[in-house]
Amino acid sequence: MHWMLLLFMSLSLPALADLDYSLKPRQIAADTWLLEGSTDNFAKGNGGNIVNTAFIVTERGVVVIDTGPSKRYGEAMRKAIAATTDKPVIQVLLTHHHPDHVLGNQAFSDVPIGALAGTIELLGQQGDAMAENMYRLVGDWMRGTEVVLPTETLTSGVRTFGNHDLRLLSLGGHTGADLAILDQKTGVLFAGDLVFYQRALTTPNSPGLSVWLADIATLQGLPWTMIVPGHGPLATDTKPFEQMRDYLGWLDQLMRDGAANGSEMGEMIRSPIPERFAAISLSRYELIRSVSHLYPRYERTQMKRVDSNL
Numbered sequence: 001m002h003w004m005l006l007l008f009m010s011l012s013l014p015a016l017a018d019l020d021y022s023l024k025p026r027q028i029a030a031d032t033w034l035l036e037g038s039t040d041n042f043a044k045g046n047g048g049n050i051v052n053t054a055f056i057v058t059e060r061g062v063v064v065i066d067t068g069p070s071k072r073y074g075e076a077m078r079k080a081i082a083a084t085t086d087k088p089v090i091q092v093l094l095t096h097h098h099p100d101h102v103l104g105n106q107a108f109s110d111v112p113i114g115a116l117a118g119t120i121e122l123l124g125q126q127g128d129a130m131a132e133n134m135y136r137l138v139g140d141w142m143r144g145t146e147v148v149l150p151t152e153t154l155t156s157g158v159r160t161f162g163n164h165d166l167r168l169l170s171l172g173g174h175t176g177a178d179l180a181i182l183d184q185k186t187g188v189l190f191a192g193d194l195v196f197y198q199r200a201l202t203t204p205n206s207p208g209l210s211v212w213l214a215d216i217a218t219l220q221g222l223p224w225t226m227i228v229p230g231h232g233p234l235a236t237d238t239k240p241f242e243q244m245r246d247y248l249g250w251l252d253q254l255m256r257d258g259a260a261n262g263s264e265m266g267e268m269i270r271s272p273i274p275e276r277f278a279a280i281s282l283s284r285y286e287l288i289r290s291v292s293h294l295y296p297r298y299e300r301t302q303m304k305r306v307d308s309n310l
Ligand SMILES: [Zn+2]
Pocket: 096, 098, 174, 193, 202
């Protein structure tokens, strides 16, 4: 029986040719398809497909929103688009510079790739290091992946693609340069990583949680009918916004209180996570990361306050 065991083991290790994202676009509104990733962390098992990407088939051609975590993903996305429509891809819009959203760019290098100025700058500065980290985390799935910088700078305002008017919003709570896209024809709001839903938010480049909270208010005030978060399930109610406000508010208060009490970082990362966040995946993992990203700022603010009282 040993040979069967060996055979089974060799079959269970995916060969390079078998690394298949199996992308299945799901229509979520008129002309609009979603490719929903998992809410897990980057892993060799998922090839980094932890992200939501989407495309809109306008009368003139296809607008792609984010290109995924690798060249291989971008190519699979392009195939999935071709299987859905005969229309050519005419535009890519990137929500922000994080690797899971932009490392599929190579598969779209024949069309304009648009991003906010800040996103282009951040990707230029951090892209190679982020890609290297992705090779470490997901391995062979990344084979051949290189950073491709956007070719077009986007600003706030309405852009028309065929029969779809897309309202672009230049925000910044997640990375300092975050594009949100409201399709004014369908009411679908592509929130990028300004909205995480049922998955803990990430903070490596956040300018501050108060900026992020203000962005959430801006997004909620738009005339949307459906929210596509950067990570997690889509929604047609306000729950993703409520969860974001609740979670950001908790995280902010936790670090304020910690700094006021002089708590050490080691204590902060062990803080209890409220029961109401039990359904949010990776909350402990991301709390540890957020404390390391943001807590020193809270400690400095606290010291300033003490100083100013002297
Ligand atoms: Zn992100």
